[in-house]
Amino acid sequence: MRNPSSASATKTPCCSKVGIKRGPWTPEEDELLANYINRAGEGRWRTLPKRAGLLRCGKSCRLRWMNYLRPSVKRGRIAPDEEDLILRxxxxxxxxxxxxxGRIPGRTDNExxxxxxxxxxxKLISQGIDPRTHKPLNLTNPSSSELSQSNPPPTSNRNPNSDSFEPEETAAMITSKNPQEKFTTTKEVLVDKASGNWRDSEGFMGEQPNSSHLHGNGGDYMENCNEDIFSSFLDSLINDNVFANQHQQQANIVVSTQQQTFNHENIWEAEVVSSMAAFGNGQNSLNNIHPSRS
DNA sequence: AATTGGGTCAACCGCCCGGGA
DNA sequence: GTCCCGGGCGGTTGACCCAAT
Structure with a gap:
């Protein structure tokens, strides 16, 4: 996009208005935008360009402000601790x-x-880890053993290319929603049928979500129980040394699960949300765990 | 010196959601 | 219930940079 003319030749404009400038922002435009927002505040992006004297579409102005001009935006290289946090x-x-x-001060989603x-x-691929699932890349190819030996076994066998779960799926997905952050996400949990207790893949323990919650009435559990837990969980990821131990925990959980399942006793039984339709409309699972997205 | 190819990242696109009329 | 608008999101593009050839 550093050459507006060529860019506009290959893309349809984001706004239909003729005369809208596109491409890289000039220092003068930056100054106009920053001065206006400092004076009048953020918001009403669609009409902001005209009020600020810019020949840009509102979305472009918003993007420029959010990703570049905002005073709180931190420039420069991602520090190792920030990188670690991003990974987690x-x-x-x-x-x-x-x-x-939102959990990394000064950094934008785009960045x-x-x-x-x-x-x-x-980096993850070079380490033999699937960057999408954070699980070993060679799950289906045991013969390429070096990577599998140096990486922990997966916590589940979900096919990343499939919306369905494998029969031996060990994780149940719980949708968690934090209304303050318009936040929805998932956790993997293991459910002990004997006790009704559960724990997530990080080893966090929880009490007895009844199975109806897991099997289609997730909303109750979501609203009554999981918000605070999940928020605390996120905070714990940031503040604690969870990541350092998680691979070992995962390995222990999976081994434990397999052994117990095979022994047919005291089962940490794999429970899967049997129908993601309970949360959505039959779109893929990622969409279902994030209702605000398509 | 010229060319090539990979890395980087600002900017754009298309889509969706929530709120208000 | 429907439509419109503002705002926000994740995915993608492509110009620029730079090292390697």
């Missing part, structure tokens, strides 16, 4: 860039998304 949060949240960015796509996903 992505493992938990997936491509929920705005949500991840994190770019950093993920250009650095972290490749």
């Amino acid at each position: 949060l992505h493992r938990l949240l997936g491509n929920r860039w705005s949500l991840i960015a 994190i998304k770019n950093y993920w796509n250009t650095h972290l996903s490749k």
